[in-house]
Amino acid sequence: xGVATLVEKGRKLDKPKKNxxxxxxxxxxxxxxxxxxxxxxxxWHDYHRQIGGRSRMGSAYPRAMKSAARHDSWPPSGPPxxxxxxxxxxxxxxxxxxxxxxxxxxxxxSQQNLRYASAMAxxxxxxxxxxxxxxxxxxRASLIVPYEDGDLAAAEIDRMGDHPGFAQVLFVVRTMEPxxxxxxxxxxxxxxxxxxxxxIHFGGSGAGPITGAGKPSHYIEDHGGMPTAFQAQxxxxxxxxxxxxxxELKVVLIEGGFGWLAPLMWRLDSCYKKxxxxxxxxxxxPSEYIREHFWLSTQTMEEPSRPEYFFQMLEHLDMxxxxxxxxxxxxxxxxAPDMALPxxxxxxxxxxxxxxxxxxxxxxx
Amino acid sequence: xxxxxxxxxxxxxxxxKTLIPYLDDHWVAYxxxxxxxxxxxxxxxxxxxTSAREGTKPEKGPPxxxxxxxxxQALDAWDVEIGxxxxxxxxxxxxxxxxxxxxxxxxxxxxxxAxxxxxxxxRASLVVPSQNxxxxxEEIERFGDHPGFVQVMLPVRSYEPxxxxxxxxxxxxxxxxxxxxxIHYGGASSLPPTPVGWPATYVEEMxxxxxxxxxxxxxxxxxxxxxxxxELRVVLIEGGWTWMPAxxWRLDKEWRGLRRNIPWVKRPxxxxxxxxxxxxxxxxxxxxxxxxxxxxxxxxxxxxxxxxxxxxxxxxxxAPEDAIPKGLSxxxxxxxxxxxxxxxxxx
Numbered sequence: 001x002g003v004a005t006l007v008e009k010g011r012k013l014d015k016p017k018k019n020x021x022x023x024x025x026x027x028x029x030x031x032x033x034x035x036x037x038x039x040x041x042x043x044w045h046d047y048h049r050q051i052g053g054r055s056r057m058g059s060a061y062p063r064a065m066k067s068a069a070r071h072d073s074w075p076p077s078g079p080p081x082x083x084x085x086x087x088x089x090x091x092x093x094x095x096x097x098x099x100x101x102x103x104x105x106x107x108x109x110s111q112q113n114l115r116y117a118s119a120m121a122x123x124x125x126x127x128x129x130x131x132x133x134x135x136x137x138x139x140r141a142s143l144i145v146p147y148e149d150g151d152l153a154a155a156e157i158d159r160m161g162d163h164p165g166f167a168q169v170l171f172v173v174r175t176m177e178p179x180x181x182x183x184x185x186x187x188x189x190x191x192x193x194x195x196x197x198x199x200i201h202f203g204g205s206g207a208g209p210i211t212g213a214g215k216p217s218h219y220i221e222d223h224g225g226m227p228t229a230f231q232a233q234x235x236x237x238x239x240x241x242x243x244x245x246x247x248e249l250k251v252v253l254i255e256g257g258f259g260w261l262a263p264l265m266w267r268l269d270s271c272y273k274k275x276x277x278x279x280x281x282x283x284x285x286p287s288e289y290i291r292e293h294f295w296l297s298t299q300t301m302e303e304p305s306r307p308e309y310f311f312q313m314l315e316h317l318d319m320x321x322x323x324x325x326x327x328x329x330x331x332x333x334x335x336a337p338d339m340a341l342p343x344x345x346x347x348x349x350x351x352x353x354x355x356x357x358x359x360x361x362x363x364x365x
Numbered sequence: 366x367x368x369x370x371x372x373x374x375x376x377x378x379x380x381x382k383t384l385i386p387y388l389d390d391h392w393v394a395y396x397x398x399x400x401x402x403x404x405x406x407x408x409x410x411x412x413x414x415t416s417a418r419e420g421t422k423p424e425k426g427p428p429x430x431x432x433x434x435x436x437x438q439a440l441d442a443w444d445v446e447i448g449x450x451x452x453x454x455x456x457x458x459x460x461x462x463x464x465x466x467x468x469x470x471x472x473x474x475x476x477x478x479a480x481x482x483x484x485x486x487x488r489a490s491l492v493v494p495s496q497n498x499x500x501x502x503e504e505i506e507r508f509g510d511h512p513g514f515v516q517v518m519l520p521v522r523s524y525e526p527x528x529x530x531x532x533x534x535x536x537x538x539x540x541x542x543x544x545x546x547x548i549h550y551g552g553a554s555s556l557p558p559t560p561v562g563w564p565a566t567y568v569e570e571m572x573x574x575x576x577x578x579x580x581x582x583x584x585x586x587x588x589x590x591x592x593x594x595x596e597l598r599v600v601l602i603e604g605g606w607t608w609m610p611a612x613x614w615r616l617d618k619e620w621r622g623l624r625r626n627i628p629w630v631k632r633p634x635x636x637x638x639x640x641x642x643x644x645x646x647x648x649x650x651x652x653x654x655x656x657x658x659x660x661x662x663x664x665x666x667x668x669x670x671x672x673x674x675x676x677x678x679x680x681x682x683x684a685p686e687d688a689i690p691k692g693l694s695x696x697x698x699x700x701x702x703x704x705x706x707x708x709x710x711x712x
Contacts (some may be wrong), residue, residue: 064623099422178561181565182570206562209560211577213577214525216528216529216588218627220627224619224623225560239566240565240569260613264575269650305614305664311612312664316652
């Protein structure tokens, strides 16, 4: 199927514009494995050819569908998310978006060989500039870094962090250690040098099983269990005092949902009140740090059993200025801007979620 | 005072020496030679303010180890009709499985002698070596018909999540003897307690324990434990509960999208959860605004899920009246304080 056909089949582009939309989670991919050789430093070509990626294996959760992607997102050649024209048709043009933030999930963060991960990160970022940011002014990208090594990650942030196309530094949520750990602080320091938020996206493979209870069997638990990792990261950022050390740090939680966050704030506050003595470096309640330092993307958001619960959830959360719309294109659990948000949202809130909160955070026009 | 069932009272072993009369010569010699002092997951650091309410430490031994003090502070103070003991002796982290079995049998017999026979209001939880489910099932067979034991205790941190079929012998034996399965805060599985590694501080580990409960709940439903054992009843003890509404919404949404992968799960996960799972009240993780707490109870879409607990001797509240949320209707208050536990445990 050619792209022209897709345009004809796509949504009408002359639909009256209601709200501006900024999509905070689009996944771009390389058209083929050969692209690596255009961007990897020469000295890594042999390594890449002979050994290649070695990540923490053993958690095979075959997905419900190929590449976890929408069936209609496969371009004529290459994997979903690799074709700029199709991305325009399916996402940017379809809802006349102001901006889309690219989060390539290339597996750099899960590499065991951190020198190689560093070379991969450079290649991915150079590729993003050449293949995505330069051709399409509506796109911004996440900076990919080998975050399990603070020095190497900081070097990549310093190399690319002032490029105006990069909107944030990207982690995936399952890391080797909880992200409050000092081992990651150089990454935050470097991000702040370039005035970049930290984004933490669904996925990855850490040092142990994907739950604190051991290894489950099914993809639904790999996918649906991800909020447990996000909760552990929030707890770690707070209790390790990261926001006392880096008061300007901004953290975006991407594709983790947000229904769990108000109850987590209550739990963190409650534990803190009783065990303050263990974390004397904290000066405020955990919930205060959280409301100041975190942003949240909407997809995959919880869908309560009754409509009024959604509004209770927003009230408990009290972070209306921090919710940012995302499609998660091209993945199967895609959210459409005109379908995803519940009916009955206040018009200003809807506008802020769909675009304005992200516009402020990412300093977009 | 309203009638009360307290679903979480900790009875602690004074020391490993207490078990010596219950162990055979081989293990007595082995323990003497090794100078082993007993399993310890360090779930409650001895000096931490959360580990013991003021005045709960007896002259000798850890809080919760003295019957007289526990009777006065946990049973008489509340006019408790039934108090469920939740012994947290962590035999599951003893890698020598035969020793774990010997310690389980010893501590269960000690629970009969030192607790159940002393006060008719008490019920107890079976300590089982769940790291080997077949051996754990044998332990359930050993004591399962004793009327004082009302549940099998599993630490929430496990080697494998509890919905996996490897645990079927435990559930089969529990169901056969009409026992509830209690999944309790803590445990030392040797695996990280989070999907992202080891937290640095105790306060963080304590907070993160709620996510381990979430993983267990999801796994029990997804792997079909309630389909294989329709009679299975599970109580989540000391794991908090305000996370449950959003977790049910998430699980239901996942099920709508991915149920073709798990065709044995015939109903939305929240249906299974409301039917098969209960949660103890403390710790409440309560918001400052009391209305929000009532809203959270409403979001459970069930008034049967919460069971009153003090979690004695751990510190969650100061005055007894703070142990129960304010603003409850009479009927909900009675359900939480008494009726829900009576129905679920079949007292």
